[in-house]
Amino acid sequence: MNKRFSKIYWSDEMLGKLELKLRCAEEINYQMASLFHGVLMELIPSEYADYLHLSQLHPYSQHLEYRDETWYWIICGLNKEAVQTIIVDSVWNVNRIMLKKKKIKIDIIQRKYTEISYQELIDHFYEMESSPYINVHFIAPTAFKQKGKYVFYPDLRGIYQSLMSKYDSAARDEGMVDEETLEQLCENSQIVRYDLKSVNFFVEKVKIPAFIGKITIKLTGTKTMTNFANMLFEFGEYSGIGIKTSLGMGCIKLNERGRK
Structure with missing residues (x-):
């Protein structure tokens, strides 16, 4: 980290x-x-x-x-x-x-x-014994955009980069987006379970390919990184993940904390 x-x-x-x-x-x-x-x-x-x-x-x-x-x-x-x-x-x-x-x-x-408060989020980062398993439920259609194309599956790099960018934009504090941290999160995270389906989300006449459903992410890194990832997803319950979260996409909920 x-x-x-x-x-x-x-x-x-x-x-x-x-x-x-x-x-x-x-x-x-x-x-x-x-x-x-x-x-x-x-x-x-x-x-x-x-x-x-x-x-x-x-x-x-x-x-x-x-x-x-x-x-x-x-x-x-x-x-x-x-x-x-x-x-x-x-x-x-x-x-x-x-x-x-x-x-x-x-x-x-x-x-x-x-x-x-953001202070409470940060206190969780420092103080909590976070689970290495993060269970994420994508309530609303979710997608990413990379190199001009829609990505409609739970790409871990896209997930972490989205959360870090949204945190920086909203908190207006110390910058969080850092390539080294992002790489370590991706290298030490693995999707070990999923129950997903593809859907479309319409904005005006534009059809956006997306997905909904559940994934379980297993973290294999340090306690600090595990706590950091959990903090990001806790923030994500407010910010959403991916594109067009202001239009109704990307809502998540965290389920069954600490259970495989």
């Missing part, structure tokens, strides 16, 4: 997640996530939307999730500014939204908010 990652500088930034329980007479499906992104852009201040667009920064993610026979709209802010501007100021008090393209009205009937 690169020596400079024996110390990660703490940040006063934070991650926030707002889960909105939905009620709708019409059918909802995960392909509508890009329409929900359009709603989100209408709700936030236009100046902030322009800033996000022009800067190409994505300090947030959003997706649709189906569980217990109910659809949820999940919005995550990856730093304090995004949490305040998007979640607190723009979405929190909204009780009904409209998908204009489909003329569908959707009621928000319940809210749940959770947050974690």
Whole structure:
């Protein structure tokens, strides 16, 4: 593990997640996530939307999730500014939204908010006895883009590089993307179990090949590297993995921690 990652500088930034329980007479499906992104852009201040667009920064993610026979709209802010501007100021008090393209009205009937500071993430890195097995569930269609082509399988290098880049972009702190660290993560990680299927995700008229399902990653490196990888995936539960996480792709959940 690169020596400079024996110390990660703490940040006063934070991650926030707002889960909105939905009620709708019409059918909802995960392909509508890009329409929900359009709603989100209408709700936030236009100046902030322009800033996000022009800067190409994505300090947030959003997706649709189906569980217990109910659809949820999940919005995550990856730093304090995004949490305040998007979640607190723009979405929190909204009780009904409209998908204009489909003329569908959707009621928000319940809210749940959770947050974690970057300092807490870093404390986990230093203090926890992390499992060498990481069980990742790709809830939403996930894909990567390399050399202009879509990669729609769980490429470990793509996964780690995506997480490290998103962390750097959101935390605005000590840079994490480092080729030596990335290589060591890849060399000491192996997918030992998978249950995946290929799907398509549509953005406007563009069809993006992607995958959903579960993988188990086994880490064979040092305790420091194992803890670091676990911290990255904990961050990934907010940031998502891969491309177009702001449009509804790349959502993950970690399952059965510490079990093979």
